[in-house]
Amino acid sequence: MDNTLFPIDSATLTELKARLAVEAQERGLVDVAYRTIDTPVGPLLLAATEAGLVRVAYEKEDFSAVLDSLASKISPRILKAPRRLDPVAEEIDEYFSGTRLTFDVPLDFSMSSGFRQSVQRYLPHIKYGHTESYKEVAEHVGNPKASRAVGTACATNPLPVVVPCHRVLRSDGSLGGYIGGLEAKTTLLNLENAA
Known part of the structure; x- marks a missing residue:
């Protein structure tokens, strides 16, 4: 048996990660999904629970620290799953383009009390x-x-x-x-x- 490792090209790796994210969500294994987007105020991290958008973070807040905080306060079951956050990313893009005056996405205020x-x-x-x-x-x-x-x-x-x-x-x-x-x-x- 040949134990040589074959490198996976980046397109295949990206596809595998996307499939993993979809399968994990379908099986209810993701409590917090996240992604990052580019905006006129710099990169933003978006995170959502099943209840709604739970966190928007500026890069200066340190995305790793933000994810650690979400893991300790919400759940350690966090996965980069951009599709769940597509509606949020779209509304933020519309806001920055001047076509959206209010946000309609559901919000999860569980990080505050x-x-x-x-x-x-x-x-x-x-x-x-x-x-x-x-x-x-x-x-x-x-x-x-x-x-x-x-x-x-x-x-x-x-x-x-x-x-x-x-x-x-x-x-x-x-x-x-x-x-x-x-x-x-x-x-x-x-x-x-x-x-």
Whole structure:
């Protein structure tokens, strides 16, 4: 018997990985599917559970660390399975091309809890092209004195871009912080012509 290893060309390897991803999903072996996409604000990692999109991460967050966090908080059964995230990638492409003003994909907020999750669930109500202050968001979620906690909820938003924490500014109109960096926040606000 010949034990020589035959190298597999990259096209065959890609096809085998795709088949593995499909079979794993069909058998219910994938709890978190992920993929990366290129955008005007840099590469983004997208991750989804059966419930919906659970994580959008900027490259500066370290994709490996993000996947480790998902493994510890959601499930270690994570697989690169781009097809499950095709609808999300399509909506994000439409957003960056200026043809989508709201996202319709289901969201999974299980990476947050309590007040932070309340804030993050409110953020999609800030319309495209508009901004609110941390204080205004605090008032909308029923805790007018929690401006600082709103800032923390925005800073820890697991779904940036899709859940628009970039639309929240300081009371004086300055940017405040942003998980993707101030350049990314500025790019998103300029894309939306936010005022």
